Amino acid sequence: MGEIVLLEKRIKTYREFHVKTATIQARKMAETAGFNQTMQYQIATVASELATNICRYSKEGCIIIKIIEKGEKKGMEIIAEDIGPGIEDIEKAIQDGFSTGKSLGIGLPAVKRLMDEFHIETKIGKGTKITVRKWL
Numbered sequence: 112m113g114e115i116v117l118l119e120k121r122i123k124t125y126r127e128f129h130v131k132t133a134t135i136q137a138r139k140m141a142e143t144a145g146f147n148q149t150m151q152y153q154i155a156t157v158a159s160e161l162a163t164n165i166c167r168y169s170k171e172g173c174i175i176i177k178i179i180e181k182g183e184k185k186g187m188e189i190i191a192e193d194i195g196p197g198i199e200d201i202e203k204a205i206q207d208g209f210s211t212g213k214s215l216g217i218g219l220p221a222v223k224r225l226m227d228e229f230h231i232e233t234k235i236g237k238g239t240k241i242t243v244r245k246w247l
Contacts, residue, residue: 114188118143118178124162124193125171133162133174137189144178144187145247153225154187154245160218161191161241169195169238179244186227186246197235204231 118140122133137158141151158174165172172193179188198204204219219241223229228244 114179114181116177116179120176122174124165124174127166130159130162130166134159137176140176140178141187144185157222157225157243158189160222161189164218165191165193169193184246186244188244191241194238197237198233198239199235
C-alpha cells in the first residue's frame with residue numbers, strides 16, 4: 112500500500128469500556144496528526160461506531176488506530192477486526208436503515224460517509240475486517 116505508520120495504538124475490544132478507550136484514543140491521535148477539532152470528533156465517532164459494532168455483534172475484536180503518511184499526504188487509518196459471524200450482505204449493511212440487530216442501521220453508512228476510504232472484508236462464521244482512512 113505504500114503507507115508509513117507514524118504512530119499505532121491497538122485496543123482489544125470486547126466490553127463497553129473498550130469503546131470509550133478507542134473513542135478517546137482516536138480523538139487524541141487525530142489531534143496529534145493535525146486534524147481540526149471537527150475532524151477529530153468525526154474520527155472519534157467512527158472509532159466509537161466500529162468498536163460498538165464489535166461489542167454488539169462479535170465476541171471480541173480489536174481496533175487499530177494509526178497515524179499514516181503516504182507520499183505528501185498524512186492521515187488516519189482505523190481498522191476494526193473481529194471474530195464474529197461475518198456480514199452476510201455488505202451492500203445492505205452499508206445502506207441507511209438496514210440492521211441485523213436492534214439498532215437504527217445508520218452506523219456503517221455514517222462511517223462510510225465520514226471517511227475518505229472505506230473497505231470491508233468478511234467471511235461468514237469467521238469475522239470481519241473494516242479499514243477506513245481519512246486524509247488531511
